[in-house]
Amino acid sequence: MRLENESFVGSTVMPWKLLQRHGELVSKDEIVPYCVQIFPTFKCNGKCRWCDYRGLDRSVELTAGELRGIADHFRKLGTRAFVLSGGGEPTMHEGLDEFIAYAHGAGFHLGVVTNGLKWGARGEVLPANGKVVWVRMSIIDTETGKYDVKRLARLAAGLPDAEIGVSFTVTNAVDVGTALGLMDIVESTGNITHIKFVEDIINFAPEGMARIRETCGPISEKCIFQDRLSREQGAERCLVSLLKPTIGADGYVYPCGCVQFVRGGDDYDFTMPKEFRMARWNEFSRSTPPFNGAICRRCPFDRHNRILAGLRTEFKHERFI
Ligand code: SF4
Ligand code: SF4
DSSP: GGGGGGGOOOOOOOOOOHHHHHHHBBBBOOOOOOOOOOOBBOOSSSOTOOOOOSOOOOOOOOOHHHHHHHHHHHHTOOOOOOOOOSSOGGGGGGTTTHHHHHHHTTTTTEEEOOTTTTTTOOOOTTTTTTTOSEEEEEEESSSSSOOOHHHHHHHHEEEETTTEEEEEEEOTTTTTTHHHHHHHHHHHHHTTEEEEEEESSSOOOHHHHOOOOOHHHHGTTTTEEEEEOOOOOOOSBBBBBSOOOOOOOTEEEEEETTTTTTOOOOOOSOOGGGGGGGGGGGGOTSSSHHHHHHOSSSSHHHHHHHHHHTSSSSOOSSTTT
16 A cells, blocks of 8 residues: 555554654643544434444434534544544434534534435535545445446535545455446546545455455555454553544444444444443543553554553653664
């Protein structure tokens, strides 16, 4: 992978941005909740076969007032960016455009992860254009060959001032034709920065990944391949939970955006499990203790945690690098 492409990957790779900006984020006593993920709603209009959130109560969502309250509360804590994601599908929240305008006006940098069913429907310029830095569109059907790849072109046309990425889930039944159809659009569209082929998180798919790597890899430098072989034990002091927590549509703060699968084993209930709750959003503060990640057997942020711990450690012989 081109090193620049690691700009678009939040987990599993070396956290370069953390290393570059650590002076703003980490001190001996505190970690700033710098980038917060919000799931505005658990509602979803997709039916992805591999959905790892399929056990959520789809009627739950944050109110417009709570969303504004989250922006106000976290601005005081030093948060600089929000990722609006799910959980559910963020564009299913009626107040999303209003919240984007509010948070943008308050100075936050915004990213949105969407399945594109709404934002990729028409190709008209969307209200979020000029307010969101990036949008990542997840492909909801990568297996049947029936996916309308032009949805990606319409979404990119609707957000001409944003950088668009694509997330393509790879299973062992992956349809290579769908991937190639998308690749044509990725290659020919200026504001599409990358297509990330992500291995199914629950049922690993090494054969599917190998097929996709072989066919798509040589075509474009915009390809990113993300395997899911992480078996790293979570940290007992999970400092990631203070740096980039996730707020569920149920109003609770969770330590990371991967709580639905990190326990490993076969006991998935495809929800955000209660034992991961850290606080209600309005009770979260810079003195909230870090989450105990001893229950996590598949931590994708192991490197982040080691580096955060290292940045707060006084090492001896500091000039002997
Ligand atoms: S779009 Fe996301 S939340 Fe909705 S069904 Fe697909 S994977 Fe699940
Ligand atoms: S998987 Fe566990 S230890 Fe790792 S970042 Fe998430 S909550 Fe923390």
